Amino acid sequence: MFDVAVVGAGVIGTLIARELSRYRLEVALLDRSNDVANGSTKANSGIIHAGYDAAPGSNKAKFNVLGNPLFDELCDHLDVQFNRIGSLAVAFSERERTTVEQLYERGKMNGVEGLRIIEREELQALEPNLNDTAVCALHAPQAGIIDPWEIAIAAAENAAENGVEVFLNFPVEDIDRRAGSFRIIAQDGEIGARCVINCAGVFADQIHGMVAAPSYEITPRKGQYFVLDKSAGDLVNHVIFQCPTEAGKGVLVTRSVHGNLLVGPDAQEIEDKENLSTTRDRLDFVRRSAGKISKEIPFNEVVRSFSGLRATPSTQDFVIEESKEARGFIDVAGIESPGLTAAPAIAHYIRDLLIEIRGGLEKKKDFNPLRRRVIRFMELPDERKNELIRKDPRYGRIICRCEHITEAAIVDAIHRKVGASTVDGVKKRVRPGMGRCQGGFCEPQVLKILARELNKSVTEIVKNERDSYILTGSTKCSGIGGQIHGDL
Amino acid sequence: MEIYDIVVIGGGPAGMAAAVAARQMGIEKILLIERDRELGGILQQCIHNGFGLHNFKEDLTGPEFSERYIQRIEELDIPCKLDTMGLSITKNREVVFVNSREGLKTVKARAIVLAMGCRERARGAVNIPGSRPAGVFTAGTAQRLINIEGYMVGKKIMMLGTGDIGLIMARRLTLEGSNVIAVLARKPYPGGLMRNVVQCLYDYDIPLMLQHTIVEILGKDRVRGVLVARTDENSLPIPGTEELYECDTLILSVGLIPENELSLSAGIELDRRTGGPIVNESRETRVPGIFACGNVVHVHDLVDFVVEESEMAGKGAARFVQRSVECADASIALLPGRGLKYVVPQRVTAANVEDGLDLFLRVNRVYGPSYIEVKDGRESIKKVKRPHMSPGEMERVRINRRNIEKMKGSDLIVEAVGVEG
Numbered sequence: 001m002f003d004v005a006v007v008g009a010g011v012i013g014t015l016i017a018r019e020l021s022r023y024r025l026e027v028a029l030l031d032r033s034n035d036v037a038n039g040s041t042k043a044n045s046g047i048i049h050a051g052y053d054a055a056p057g058s059n060k061a062k063f064n065v066l067g068n069p070l071f072d073e074l075c076d077h078l079d080v081q082f083n084r085i086g087s088l089a090v091a092f093s094e095r096e097r098t099t100v101e102q103l104y105e106r107g108k109m110n111g112v113e114g115l116r117i118i119e120r121e122e123l124q125a126l127e128p129n130l131n132d133t134a135v136c137a138l139h140a141p142q143a144g145i146i147d148p149w150e151i152a153i154a155a156a157e158n159a160a161e162n163g164v165e166v167f168l169n170f171p172v173e174d175i176d177r178r179a180g181s182f183r184i185i186a187q188d189g190e191i192g193a194r195c196v197i198n199c200a201g202v203f204a205d206q207i208h209g210m211v212a213a214p215s216y217e218i219t220p221r222k223g224q225y226f227v228l229d230k231s232a233g234d235l236v237n238h239v240i241f242q243c244p245t246e247a248g249k250g251v252l253v254t255r256s257v258h259g260n261l262l263v264g265p266d267a268q269e270i271e272d273k274e275n276l277s278t279t280r281d282r283l284d285f286v287r288r289s290a291g292k293i294s295k296e297i298p299f300n301e302v303v304r305s306f307s308g309l310r311a312t313p314s315t316q317d318f319v320i321e322e323s324k325e326a327r328g329f330i331d332v333a334g335i336e337s338p339g340l341t342a343a344p345a346i347a348h349y350i351r352d353l354l355i356e357i358r359g360g361l362e363k364k365k366d367f368n369p370l371r372r373r374v375i376r377f378m379e380l381p382d383e384r385k386n387e388l389i390r391k392d393p394r395y396g397r398i399i400c401r402c403e404h405i406t407e408a409a410i411v412d413a414i415h416r417k418v419g420a421s422t423v424d425g426v427k428k429r430v431r432p433g434m435g436r437c438q439g440g441f442c443e444p445q446v447l448k449i450l451a452r453e454l455n456k457s458v459t460e461i462v463k464n465e466r467d468s469y470i471l472t473g474s475t476k477c478s479g480i481g482g483q484i485h486g487d488l
Numbered sequence: 489m490e491i492y493d494i495v496v497i498g499g500g501p502a503g504m505a506a507a508v509a510a511r512q513m514g515i516e517k518i519l520l521i522e523r524d525r526e527l528g529g530i531l532q533q534c535i536h537n538g539f540g541l542h543n544f545k546e547d548l549t550g551p552e553f554s555e556r557y558i559q560r561i562e563e564l565d566i567p568c569k570l571d572t573m574g575l576s577i578t579k580n581r582e583v584v585f586v587n588s589r590e591g592l593k594t595v596k597a598r599a600i601v602l603a604m605g606c607r608e609r610a611r612g613a614v615n616i617p618g619s620r621p622a623g624v625f626t627a628g629t630a631q632r633l634i635n636i637e638g639y640m641v642g643k644k645i646m647m648l649g650t651g652d653i654g655l656i657m658a659r660r661l662t663l664e665g666s667n668v669i670a671v672l673a674r675k676p677y678p679g680g681l682m683r684n685v686v687q688c689l690y691d692y693d694i695p696l697m698l699q700h701t702i703v704e705i706l707g708k709d710r711v712r713g714v715l716v717a718r719t720d721e722n723s724l725p726i727p728g729t730e731e732l733y734e735c736d737t738l739i740l741s742v743g744l745i746p747e748n749e750l751s752l753s754a755g756i757e758l759d760r761r762t763g764g765p766i767v768n769e770s771r772e773t774r775v776p777g778i779f780a781c782g783n784v785v786h787v788h789d790l791v792d793f794v795v796e797e798s799e800m801a802g803k804g805a806a807r808f809v810q811r812s813v814e815c816a817d818a819s820i821a822l823l824p825g826r827g828l829k830y831v832v833p834q835r836v837t838a839a840n841v842e843d844g845l846d847l848f849l850r851v852n853r854v855y856g857p858s859y860i861e862v863k864d865g866r867e868s869i870k871k872v873k874r875p876h877m878s879p880g881e882m883e884r885v886r887i888n889r890r891n892i893e894k895m896k897g898s899d900l901i902v903e904a905v906g907v908e909g
Contacts, residue, residue: 389586
């Protein structure tokens with residue numbers, strides 16, 4: 001019997017699990033997927049917002065403003081790259097100036113500090129590649145960029161190091177309420193927990209429906225993006241927003257922490273919660289819409305496009321509360337933007353809620369808040385590089401030529417707690433296949449390293465989910481004359 | 489810091505041929521750097537035949553062809569560092585590389601030859617919408633998995649693009665028992681060599697669907713089908729013509745891109761038409777002493793021509809080290825005019841042209857009876873007839889040294905012109 005079961009291992013679930021791992025609690029972290037950070041966390045803008053967007057008094061505004069300043073220490077402890085590059089919400093006409101001014105006022109009401117409206121000349125100096133229709137912008141220095149799955153993976157690793165038990169491939173099919181506890185049933189097993197925290201993203205309403213009458217609905221709202229080559233990453237220096245309209249925040253342009261240029265998203269309500277396909281018309285819309293920000297975006301440098309689903313709640317605000325009907329069941333639902341920014345503050349709030357529910361929590365003496373990232377070989381000084389290669393020659397073998405990922409880094413990503421077991425899992429953790437060749441050269445190598453380290457056959461290695469097999473068997477002549485499959 | 493006369497980056501056919509040529513010119517201290525565990529580059533996975541017809545007057549497989557050069561490298565005792573990745577080069581010709589044995593190392597070169605080859609365009613670069621399941625491979629990756637690793641990539645296969653590797657792989661997959669449903673070409677003509685279309689598709693009854701493309705990839709975990717549409721005269725999909733083809737695998741053969749990240753690290757100027765460095769008659773880039781050859785300069789269709797070009801680069805680098813040529817002023821510009829996609833070399837130093845200058849070029853559409861014309865300003869200095877030209881087949885034209893010496897202007901313009909009727 002666990003004290004707490006966290007359902008959903010996205011950035012919300014992993015950060016809550018990690019926060020709870022500070023205390024003497026038996027915590028289970030569950031996910032339907034083959035890996036953590038495989039839902040909305042995997043596909044969003046990766047922006048740590050300042051907090052001027054959301055309506056004053058809303059959960060979105062509150063947790064956004066509380067969450068933003070927590071990222072410095074959090075990313076320091078979890079060794080996650082975070083850059084406060086600041087954001088600019090740009091007016092591209094005098095008419096839009098009013099919107100910028102409204103955002104400024106709303107920001108003040110939400111308690112966002114440091115906001116400033118900058119005029120054309122200063123704006124042009126900061127961002128020379130913006131269209132010259134830009135008239136002014138709201139500058140928010142505390143806005144930042146992060147790799148959203150990196151923070152979730154780091155939190156999951158640290159949670160597991162501190163005793164949280166992680167159950168992957170655990171799609172919750174039903175939850176049985178019993179006196180004072182819950183039985184959580186999946187296809188291949190079940191676990192018991194006294195408390196359930198529902199962080200199931202687009203599926204949160206379904207999980208809620210297993211224990212209580214529906215009180216909200218989650219509609220998946222798809223957003224599509226382009227990722228451009230690193231050669232395009234310097235186009236802008238800040239996160240560039242357009243003025244928000246009824247339809248949402250609009251298409252943004254930013255560089256990513258890895259130096260790529262990110263352009264998107266659009267917003268489209270859909271029905272199927274598993275539909276992650278990109279569409280030509282929506283991508284064309286993103287392209288046209290981004291043209292309002294800058295005509296200089298080199299779309300011939302696109303390395304990939306992707307889409308993500310926002311978990312949009314019918315309540316229009318984050319649903320963060322204990323069910324009145326099912327005590328001990330806590331919803332953390334409808335966490336769409338600015339959910340990533342809000343995540344650490346939500347984790348604190350849930351901790352406080354549990355302290356209230358349980359009448360206090362006892363701290364663990366041996367909690368270790370620190371997690372070390374996989375070594376990024378290329379970012380080290382040369383002396384340190386050579387020292388590492390002497391210790392482990394696998395640091396001298398570059399597997400991914402585009403991102404300069406070493407064999408040692410891939411092996412490390414596989415053998416960590418909550419380590420990579422799939423090609424996409426390796427890609428999310430250490431980035432081979434994220435570069436310009438998109439895995440063309442390194443994928444065969446990554447397959448072989450995964451098979452070797454996990455002691456599996458290469459044909460058993462999947463791309464992402466359990467049924468995403470890559471190879472369909474051996475060629476006709478394999479095996480003739482002994483070892484034909486090339487050794488690494 | 490260790491000093492070499494010539495450092496060659498890349499141990500495929502281009503790098504090997506350049507190293508051999510440089511050694512034959514009497515250069516002692518050569519170093520060849522190769523990423524893989526063996527020399528040969530992509531040729532090692534090209535187990536089909538058709539290599540060496542020009543060069544050796546023999547019909548060899550890829551590994552057989554590369555073996556000839558590997559043997560020469562050994563005979564000439566040219567030192568190679570295998571399993572070694574070149575990380576950066578500088579304008580003053582320092583090369584940084586890394587491997588497991590020596591760690592990170594910087595060496596100085598009197599001349600550098602870049603021979604890094606090319607990479608395949610991936611799905612993102614051609615922007616095919618849809619889901620992102622397993623089962624989408626580039627033709628070269630599939631080739632490696634099948635021919636080197638010994639694994640199959642799928643049972644029911646759709647192929648998009650008609651690059652040569654794709655055509656070869658359609659046949660290879662068929663021989664391994666897969667069902668190749670069709671090969672799609674966006675344009676009204678195939679992208680690869682006609683001989684590959686005949687020998688790999690026609691001979692195996694694999695349908696070639698010209699003017700078709702994929703508008704959506706379907707399938708959640710693994711590919712379960714693709715939506716195929718006809719394309720119009722601008723090669724864009726025509727709405728309403730979509731048809732579903734069920735398949736478990738999609739192979740992409742949609743173009744190759746010269747791999748020039750190292751070149752950029754030294755500030756070498758690239759030609760946006762070829763994607764490779766701007767080079768002169770001896771394949772020297774715009775940075776003195778740094779040469780380039782093979783698919784890193786422009787994508788070739790035959791390894792024989794890669795080797796030929798690499799010998800020019802190897803000799804050029806050797807002469808640079810020996811200081812036996814006039815300093816390259818490269819004052820003549822070669823410009824692709826009407827009907828041309830590109831021409832290589834892009835610059836020429838008149839004094840360094842020996843008996844003639846070979847121009848390598850590609851046209852930008854299919855031509856019937858036609859000719860290639862080279863002009864000095866408005867004046868025609870060379871005109872050669874062609875019965876047929878296609879972007880998939882590289883053309884070459886030779887102009888005499890005399891023509892270059894007699895030039896009035898500083899630009900040579902190369903054009904393709906169709907013959908009426």
